Amino acid sequence: MNDVAETGTPVRAIIADDHPLVLLAIENLIGGYPNMQVVGRAADATELFMEVERNPCDLVLMDLYMPGGFDGNGLEVVRQFKLRYPGVRLVVLTMETEANALQKVISLGVDGLVSKRDRIDLIHVAVVTALARECYVGPAVRALIADATVTQRLDFVRTMLSRRELEVFTQYASGLGVTEIAARLGRSVKTISAQKCTAMRKLALQSDAELFRFAVEHGVVAEERAQSR
Numbered sequence: 001m002n003d004v005a006e007t008g009t010p011v012r013a014i015i016a017d018d019h020p021l022v023l024l025a026i027e028n029l030i031g032g033y034p035n036m037q038v039v040g041r042a043a044d045a046t047e048l049f050m051e052v053e054r055n056p057c058d059l060v061l062m063d064l065y066m067p068g069g070f071d072g073n074g075l076e077v078v079r080q081f082k083l084r085y086p087g088v089r090l091v092v093l094t095m096e097t098e099a100n101a102l103q104k105v106i107s108l109g110v111d112g113l114v115s116k117r118d119r120i121d122l123i124h125v126a127v128v129t130a131l132a133r134e135c136y137v138g139p140a141v142r143a144l145i146a147d148a149t150v151t152q153r154l155d156f157v158r159t160m161l162s163r164r165e166l167e168v169f170t171q172y173a174s175g176l177g178v179t180e181i182a183a184r185l186g187r188s189v190k191t192i193s194a195q196k197c198t199a200m201r202k203l204a205l206q207s208d209a210e211l212f213r214f215a216v217e218h219g220v221v222a223e224e225r226a227q228s229r
Contacts, residue, residue: 095116
């Protein structure tokens, strides 16, 4: 916990969201936390900065996308906030599902990022973590970023291999032998073997063990399928 909390002085929080019901829900939630008080509320980005100027605070919880002075650009709001108030802990709440945007929010140095799809009690976890000067990323956000990373890796494989090479690579990594794949695809064993070897060479894989591990790490097959080998 930060110095304010350690001395017993209430943690001063400002909350910002352009949806009145969400704002009320967050205020009620914060009001129920021990040793915390809401000292300001804002319904847009401009109002948020005005509130922070009027009411010194220790923590801000804000929606990522709000109307106001930055034309709804949530990333710019976060960037400007961190520049102007580096000592204020900033926890961002969002419905954003684009992994790239979420990664950018984290890279701007926020102290917490929680999806509004997460359990509401995780806001308290984010607040406590932020006040302890650590960054909290909620489970829904972590999952979105992890899934996107796998997708990006799979896209890489697709750009490296031809359609037929990828087909053979996938089936081999799934547990089928070269002869089985040849029978399924109506190609010769020699052709299937050559396409497997070409795929491995393009991906710089030296052994079947490397092939299976690569296939799992890049989302070509699920781990349990590769382990069935």
